[in-house]
Amino acid sequence: TQIAKGHFIENIIKEDLAENKNNGRVVTRFPPEPNGFLHIGHAKSICLNFNMAQKFNGKCNLRFDDSNPAKEKQIYIDSIMSTVKWLGFDYDTPLHASDYFDALHDFAVELIKTGKAYVCSLAADEMKEYRGTLTEPGKESPYRNRSVEENLDLFRRMRAGEFDEGEHTLRAKIDMRSPNINMRDPVIYRVKKALHPRTGDKWCIYPMYDFTHCISDALEGVTHSLCSLEFEDHRPLYDWILDNITIPCHPQQIEFARMNINYTVLSKRKLQRLVSEGLVSGWDDPRLPTLEGMRRRGYTPAAIRNFCDVIGVSKKESRIDMGLLESCLREDLNENAPRVMGVIRPLKITLENYPEGATETLAAMNHPQKPEAGKREVSFSKHLYVEQDDFMEDPPKKFFRLGPGREVRLRAAYLITCKEIIKNEAGEVVELICTYDPETRGGNAPDGRKVKGTIHWVNAQDCIDAQIRLYDRLFNDENPEKDGQDFVENLNPDSLEILEHAKLERRLEKAEPEVVYQFERLGYFCLDAKESTPEKPVFNRTVTLRDTWAK
Numbered sequence: 001t002q003i004a005k006g007h008f009i010e011n012i013i014k015e016d017l018a019e020n021k022n023n024g025r026v027v028t029r030f031p032p033e034p035n036g037f038l039h040i041g042h043a044k045s046i047c048l049n050f051n052m053a054q055k056f057n058g059k060c061n062l063r064f065d066d067s068n069p070a071k072e073k074q075i076y077i078d079s080i081m082s083t084v085k086w087l088g089f090d091y092d093t094p095l096h097a098s099d100y101f102d103a104l105h106d107f108a109v110e111l112i113k114t115g116k117a118y119v120c121s122l123a124a125d126e127m128k129e130y131r132g133t134l135t136e137p138g139k140e141s142p143y144r145n146r147s148v149e150e151n152l153d154l155f156r157r158m159r160a161g162e163f164d165e166g167e168h169t170l171r172a173k174i175d176m177r178s179p180n181i182n183m184r185d186p187v188i189y190r191v192k193k194a195l196h197p198r199t200g201d202k203w204c205i206y207p208m209y210d211f212t213h214c215i216s217d218a219l220e221g222v223t224h225s226l227c228s229l230e231f232e233d234h235r236p237l238y239d240w241i242l243d244n245i246t247i248p249c250h251p252q253q254i255e256f257a258r259m260n261i262n263y264t265v266l267s268k269r270k271l272q273r274l275v276s277e278g279l280v281s282g283w284d285d286p287r288l289p290t291l292e293g294m295r296r297r298g299y300t301p302a303a304i305r306n307f308c309d310v311i312g313v314s315k316k317e318s319r320i321d322m323g324l325l326e327s328c329l330r331e332d333l334n335e336n337a338p339r340v341m342g343v344i345r346p347l348k349i350t351l352e353n354y355p356e357g358a359t360e361t362l363a364a365m366n367h368p369q370k371p372e373a374g375k376r377e378v379s380f381s382k383h384l385y386v387e388q389d390d391f392m393e394d395p396p397k398k399f400f401r402l403g404p405g406r407e408v409r410l411r412a413a414y415l416i417t418c419k420e421i422i423k424n425e426a427g428e429v430v431e432l433i434c435t436y437d438p439e440t441r442g443g444n445a446p447d448g449r450k451v452k453g454t455i456h457w458v459n460a461q462d463c464i465d466a467q468i469r470l471y472d473r474l475f476n477d478e479n480p481e482k483d484g485q486d487f488v489e490n491l492n493p494d495s496l497e498i499l500e501h502a503k504l505e506r507r508l509e510k511a512e513p514e515v516v517y518q519f520e521r522l523g524y525f526c527l528d529a530k531e532s533t534p535e536k537p538v539f540n541r542t543v544t545l546r547d548t549w550a551k
């Protein structure tokens, strides 16, 4: 029945609702750390959290996990806010873990007072040694049995700025022999003399992630705290902290598998490296799996949401085929992108029997599968461009395009026949002299002769000149880190191809970024939001018409 259909998290929520757990409320959150831009992996978490809230009439908070001032920046916060909106999700005022710094501090004091936290003065390397390993139990810190008074005093002085970074930490007193290393007296506060983007110089001690996260969830009344699998080992700590402080709410942490996609990397740290080493043009490089990059390339929010739906939510790690992401995009664009004609590698055509100076207007379908999308006017004259690839000097029989003496249909226009080839000094074909058949306006011959091939074209006297950027896979290998290789070594040197002087239908003068067109027979393209100018429009190929990933 209905319950069997949802993914496992949806099913847990349904069962909770059936038992009236949390008084029937569902509250989730998306908790990015503002230390980089969001990538497609984050979209999985965003869709999951917002969709669960929406589906069960609950709410989803956008909360910045901003407890590490060293790496966090306002530009990341701004980008994350706009990206979540762009994906199509609404949130109330964004929340910040830093809003809870006072409360977090008070909970730390509570743990000290109940003898469940202590100030430890081991240096970082000593602490590491005391922690033990997976096979060796840890050793108790010599500072573990400080009195509550001493701990309170030291913690107060940590906060007052009396100590340098690394001199003391505050640790939860749990169990140094626990098989789970996260439970071996984890640090919950450290001295960090850094300005925080939101709290300025108010604090020189900052709470650690594990301490901050569970308490932030609880303070917000989160019911289901959904996170990726690497936090499974942190769940006992999540629960321990909430069980040992006075707080009325105890969210349930549920883990799911991260999204991985082949031929790319999904980690802010790795993406950061590509950006800082200048291997891509920036965080919004259209080759990157960042949501800003994908947006610039022409990905639609609907396609990304659909992709997240299709891949589902489970506990099993897997690597998803880039072809699947692109097919979700194609599905949306095929339905919604208006068709236009553009010639990206132009070859001149002169129609010798068409009057010089004359022009006429023809009607082309905006969407061949959707007559209701109407027609548009395209202008025609003696001088045209066609695609270089649509001509061969010595074509095989099955090449249904242009060749010496061959006839072809120009989309929505006339049948033309190639009469003469003009070459430059280097022997390259630079122009074709053709004739057109005036009886074939619209594309059909009254005498019923069959012409198989139809090619696209533009009017050389009524078109715009543009730069085209074609993108290929960013990495040469499906797994850029296979056999422990440095992913940077596997970058595809040909991931970007730039074509100057493409010729496009004049209507593309009015193209707007993020509006994707199908250039007939070539793929989907959109105006580049960043580097396009009215003098020199730049178009990105969003995706090809067919899957090119399967090798």
Ligand code: ATP
Residues within 6 Å of the ligand: 030, 031, 032, 033, 034, 040, 041, 042, 044, 045, 065, 226, 227, 228, 257, 258, 259, 260, 266, 267, 268, 269
């Ligand atoms: P990265 O490793 O790229 O830095 P992160 O998990 O450290 O990712 P956060 O800003 O902490 O980045 O992520 C916010 C939320 O997004 C977290 O709940 C995290 O689990 C989730 N998330 C991040 N990457 C993925 C992914 N590839 N698939 C699914 N969820 C993800």
Ligand code: MG
Residues within 6 Å of the ligand: 033
């Ligand atoms: Mg994180």
Ligand code: MG
Residues within 6 Å of the ligand: 268, 269
């Ligand atoms: Mg990370």
